Amino acid sequence: MSELAQTRTTEHATAAVLAEVDRLLPQLIAWRRDLHAHPELSYQETRTTSFLADTLTAAGMALTPLPRTGLIVDIGASEPTQRVALRADLDALPVPERSGLPFSSTVDGVCHACGHDVHTVAVLGAALALKSVEAELIARGLAVRCIFQPAEEVVPGGAHDVLEFGAMDGVDRAFAVHCDPSIDAGTVGLTVGPITAACDAVDVTLTGPGGHTSRPHLTADLTFALAKVLTEVPSVLSRRLDPRSGASLVWGQVDAGHAANVIPATGHALGTLRILDADEWRRIDGLVEQAVRDVVAPYQVVAKVDHVRGVPPVVNDAAAVAALDRAVRATEGDQAVVPTRQSLGGEDFSWLLQSTPGALARLGTRTPGGATYELHQGDLVVDESAIGIAARLLAVAALDGA
Known part of the structure; x- marks a missing residue:
């Protein structure tokens, strides 16, 4: 034609x-x-x-x-x-x-x-x-x-x-x-x-022996440790990744405990990690899990981190x-x-x-x-x-x- x-x-x-x-x-x-x-x-x-x-x-x-x-x-x-x-x-x-x-x-x-x-x-x-x-x-x-x-x-x-x-x-x-x-x-x-942006799912589960809120020193204060994950891990990433990459970890679901006077044995947080820069996204493998484990280490809880790579x-x-x-x-x-x-x-x-x-x-x-x-x-x-x-x-x- x-x-x-x-x-x-x-x-x-x-x-x-x-x-x-x-x-x-x-x-x-x-x-x-x-x-x-x-x-x-x-x-x-x-x-x-x-x-x-x-x-x-x-x-x-x-x-x-x-x-x-x-x-x-x-x-x-x-x-x-x-x-x-x-x-x-x-x-x-x-x-x-x-x-x-x-x-x-x-x-x-x-x-x-x-x-x-x-x-x-x-x-x-x-x-x-x-x-x-x-x-x-x-x-x-x-x-x-x-x-x-x-x-x-x-x-x-x-x-x-x-x-x-x-x-x-x-x-x-x-x-x-x-x-x-x-x-x-x-x-x-x-x-x-x-x-x-690139977008990943981040799923964190903390486990510990649980206990009474009157004796946090005799157990693992899991809720406190989970709060540290929520606040400290995004801060760690902001210092470990190039700030020009626009990385943002935001939590959308948090769950721990069912009573005011009981330290729970499990806690869970689910969020999304978003990064504007594709190259930085490809380099991040393992960093989120390391940051979570380092943050909770002083609190004697066990962390399971599932960082699912989503989309570029x-x-x-x-x-x-x-x-x-x-x-x-x-x-x-x-x-x-x-x-x-x-x-x-x-x-x-x-x-x-x-x-x-x-x-x-x-x-x-x-x-x-x-x-x-x-x-x-x-x-x-x-x-x-x-x-x-x-x-x-x-x-x-x-x-x-x-």
Whole structure:
């Protein structure tokens, strides 16, 4: 195909895709609300997977199930010269919903507090729109692989399943979006280079003989030792790691004892270690465990430390960001592109980008003039206009090719 013919084919396909997303938008919103009302935890996304399978099959697409939950669908050329991947994550969080929305979670203690319901429907909308111009994709030798990935919220996450399954084999470029409730709906945050941080899980268990609080000198004061772990280990890391790496160890779960006058025999702390610098993250192996053991040594307790390596930073490829930039400007206008900074959030899309260039975009979900919400909280409310924006963005970025 000549360059002029390819340009005309792409322009026609782009216009058709945008029209199809607009036509689908009421249905996409309804699907998102259904997914939001029925959230599923990591590797339990059976209902979500079945919904996707039914919807995509009805549109004439052949599916490939992933080993546990989730699936893959390919659109376009069977032997492509270029293959682009669009990735969505399916899982919810063990967080009770308190948004008050009429389609709030019907599952006790579980909700879509990170916007994965939006990500899923956005890629679904892009897939359906791209299927409507499959002839143009085939004519260009372009294939689009939509990956509906489970278990992004756990460490290690479902990206490893995707890689082990070979879903990234032959992919030339990959795109994903992530909801950002700190920027307005109608805008998309883009940056070249690191956009997220490395993120690990740190699990500390202390054990001792236990005893009476009147005689801490005759036993091991385990609660005091655990408090030292909570406060001192982050301080130790701040002096053992380059401060420019942006390392941050924050505890999210702490448990020890059940009575005021009993020194417990066990205590537990679970947290996340986040590091902006990938090289420093790779060098940290063993340091957390050493710091915990050194801190508790004077208190005669035994420490078990499980430092689970999670995800490296997402590093956005410049050419992939340029494709997203063109897509945003083409679909939403020049004003829709806004700068964004690297955050300490973790995202296992980073594993998919270890050998394949790609980019993650921050999808504005705050209603202009409305409240600013926080991710991973039960009161998260998403401006639903972001659903169409994300579907258009991903579909047009895929048409941009590799």
